[in-house]
Amino acid sequence: MKYMATYDLMETARNTNQWLGASARAMAAYPIWGMMPNPVFNLIDAWGRVTERSFARMVEKPDWGIQAVVGSEGRDHTVQCQTELKRPFGDLVHFRVQGRPTMPRKVLLVAPMSGHYATLLRTTVASLLPDCELYVTDWHNARDIPVSAGKFDIEDYTLYLVEFMRHLGPDTNVIAVCQPVPLALAATAYLAQEEPEAQPRSLILIGGPVDPDAAPSDVTDFGRRVTMGQLEQLAIQRVGFKYAGVGRLVYPGLLQLASFISMNSDRHGQAFFDQIMRTAKGEAAEHDKHNRFYDEYLAVMDMTAEFYLSTVERIFKNREIGRNAFSIAGRPVDIGKITTVAVKVVEGAEDDISAPGQCLAALDLLTGLPESKKAAHLEPGAGHYGIFAGRSWRNNIRPLVLDFIDANSGDAAAARGSKSRIRLASAQGAET
Structure with missing residues (x-):
């Protein structure tokens, strides 16, 4: 079907990067490396943590996370x-x-x-x-x-x-x-x-x-420059076999995310480099500023x-x-x-x-x-x-x-x- 293979290819690439991140974390966690302390293992672990988390968030709907509110009393x-x-x-x-x-x-x-x-x-x-x-x-x-x-x-x-x-x-x-x-x-x-x-x-x-x-x-x-025919060819794909909407024509969230990031690629690249270094030094936290922002920013929908x-x-x-x-x-x-x-x-x-x-x-x-x-x-x-x-x-x-x-x-x-x-x-x- 038209562009269904492209949709599945994007999901495969995302899944592969998530797997590579998890694999890097697992490899860096082997106890044997404790016998030869080396900062490279901290960097591998940090890269794996940031990579796995980033690519996993792309297909997860974030939680509202609002547990309580203070009343007038x-x-x-x-x-x-x-x-x-x-x-x-x-x-x-x-x-x-x-x-x-x-x-x-x-x-x-x-x-x-x-x-x-x-x-x-x-x-x-x-x-x-x-x-x-x-x-x-x-x-x-x-x-x-x-x-x-x-x-x-x-x-x-x-x-x-x-x-x-x-x-x-x-x-x-x-x-x-x-x-x-x-x-x-x-x-x-x-x-x-x-x-x-x-x-x-x-x-x-x-x-x-x-x-x-x-x-x-x-x-x-952009809306003026691109014709509707060009836009349909560039942006529209069919949902792949993994999801309930298989065959539905969509503007994929992963494609939108690529556009978002490309608009400020230098800033995003520096943000992820800094986060990897903070993680390697033990300065990053589960809900730090970087994770709070990118957990939402990377979570996209079709x-x-x-x-x-x-x-x-x-x-x-x-x-x-x-x-x-x-x-x-x-x-x-x-x-x-x-x-x-x-x-x-x-x-x-x-x-x-x-x-x-x-x-x-x-x-x-x-x-x-x-x-x-x-x-x-x-x-x-x-x-x-x-x-x-x-x-x-x-x-x-x-x-x-x-x-x-x-x-x-x-x-x-x-x-x-x-x-x-x-x-x-x-x-x-x-x-x-």
């Missing part, structure tokens, strides 16, 4: 990740905090489907949990979904968001990060047309390509071919959201129909993926929304990752987001308790 509450709605291509999960009253802020955090799992937003989730009743979209790896489950493109993605919003109710506050920003906007407009009473209360759009032409970047330039190709063609090339020309099953979705949902746009001044202006374009499309319900924030010095994780998110953006939710909720109790819980969560985040 100062004591720990255990956290359970429960599936609220289960669907073939993605679930709606609820982070239920045991022993804590239901929080007045109900938040749906829409995670990107762009090569990494929803756990990429782990720190975002952890920072919102003290103040919110939190729900997250947990997208599935396409390689694990049988062909019999059918297709999944950007229209299907949008309808999933519509279903999740409808299920959670009109008191929901939606936060979309990166890739899903234009589709979350479209899903809200779809509800405004079809079921106005099911619209969310507020919509926060963080660093997404609503109109890629508003501020061209390397990402948008996207369905139709989702990837329709994103490039309809969002980047044709600018269907940016031109307010998006449709679902041939039915136009008019963003101007949004008239009651408060919308806030957040961008990073140093964002080189969704450059400043691409997300801000959403406010111009909201022709039916009063100016009093629109807001925007440009975070100085923040790159793409920084606007939803790290110091910029924790200290500046997150408090603004919660204040925006409160200002449009009419819930005085939530607003009164906001400041103290923000300070508590920010202090906890600074410790980590």
